[in-house]
Amino acid sequence: MGKSKTQSFSEESNTLAEVAKALSHPARIEILKFLLTAESCVCGDIVSTLPLSQSTVSQHLKALKDSGIVKGTISGPNVCYCINPIIWSKFGNLLSVFFNKKPQNLICEPTCC
Amino acid sequence: MGKSKTQSFSEESNTLAEVAKALSHPARIEILKFLLTAESCVCGDIVSTLPLSQSTVSQHLKALKDSGIVKGTISGPNVCYCINPIIWSKFGNLLSVFFNKKPQNLICEPTCC
DNA sequence: AAAACTTATCGTAATATTGCGATAGGTATT
DNA sequence: AATACCTATCGCAATATTACGATAAGTTTT
Numbered sequence: 001m002g003k004s005k006t007q008s009f010s011e012e013s014n015t016l017a018e019v020a021k022a023l024s025h026p027a028r029i030e031i032l033k034f035l036l037t038a039e040s041c042v043c044g045d046i047v048s049t050l051p052l053s054q055s056t057v058s059q060h061l062k063a064l065k066d067s068g069i070v071k072g073t074i075s076g077p078n079v080c081y082c083i084n085p086i087i088w089s090k091f092g093n094l095l096s097v098f099f100n101k102k103p104q105n106l107i108c109e110p111t112c113c
Numbered sequence: 114m115g116k117s118k119t120q121s122f123s124e125e126s127n128t129l130a131e132v133a134k135a136l137s138h139p140a141r142i143e144i145l146k147f148l149l150t151a152e153s154c155v156c157g158d159i160v161s162t163l164p165l166s167q168s169t170v171s172q173h174l175k176a177l178k179d180s181g182i183v184k185g186t187i188s189g190p191n192v193c194y195c196i197n198p199i200i201w202s203k204f205g206n207l208l209s210v211f212f213n214k215k216p217q218n219l220i221c222e223p224t225c226c
Numbered sequence: 227a228a229a230a231c232t233t234a235t236c237g238t239a240a241t242a243t244t245g246c247g248a249t250a251g252g253t254a255t256t
Numbered sequence: 257a258a259t260a261c262c263t264a265t266c267g268c269a270a271t272a273t274t275a276c277g278a279t280a281a282g283t284t285t286t
Contacts, residue, residue: 004241004274008164009139013146020136025244026122029129038217043263051121056245058264063243077253077262083216092212098142099205103196104151138274156233169275171234176273190232190283 016098019091022067027052027060032083035070041080043072129211132204135180140165140173145196148183154193156185 006014023029031046039045047057061081064070068087073080119127136142144159152158160170174194177183181200186193 004138006139009143013139013142016142017137017139020133020142023133024130024137026119026126026130027244029126029133030122033126036214036216041218044261047263052244053246054263055247055265059244062264074252074263079263082218085216085218088212088216092209095208095212096205099201099208101149103149103198103201105154105195105198140274157231160233165274166276167233168235168277172274175234187233187282192233 016094018067019094022064022069022091025060025063027057028064031057031060031064031081032069035081035083041082042075043079043081046081129207131180132207135177135182135204138173138176140170141177144170144173144177144194145182148194148196154195155188156192156194159194 009017023032027050030050034046034049035041043058043061046061047054050057052060061070061072065072065081069084069091070081071084073082122130136145140163143163147159147162148154156171156174159174160167163170165173174183174185178185178194182197182204183194184197186195
């Protein structure tokens, strides 16, 4: 098929996977890094920093907006994109909680791993 | 096109995006959660817990293995999958450093965002 | 050696993602 | 009103991902 069987997994797993998916393209990482430095929030400035067309960057911005991590505000003829600090820390916490679970591999010793 | 322009972005962004990509499917999250609890490391047991076919789970395990976060060891007729604790904490740190950068949005105040 | 079992890989199909140009729809300027 | 400008969306093409059944390749058991 190819369609992800989202309904078959736990809500927590789906949420984490969605967070990860929002971050799973280098262009989206670079957009977030740019917004973190707060040099500018104007869409056109974001487009200028990336080696991608305006329409492609617009799609990546939409993906970030759909995830909630970024919000866009119309500002005259421009659109200002900002990180949503609430969601930013929420996503950070989700990932932090996940990775703070330390792997034990108790069963496997000493044979494997 | 459809081909990701990986070479155009910074190495740091590519690395982060790859980490995120490894985590971007709920089945892979559930596999990692299962391995974290260390109930078992046997491939067949992982397959049993997921609502996916054996071949599909095998693909997800390959994706996790390719990212480095999981390693597989042949153990008789079975394969034992374990989290690589070095890579686990490395990935955790990468994400932690990223999300510890707090968004400021100084420029935008008070007009937007 | 044969049979049973476990897992990886191949082949295929459906769907999703990435990327771009063209264009539409908005605001500001003239 | 006409023009210039900015951004979102549409349409398309290329590639990647997800999923499954079938099969191959390995080990163990019989």
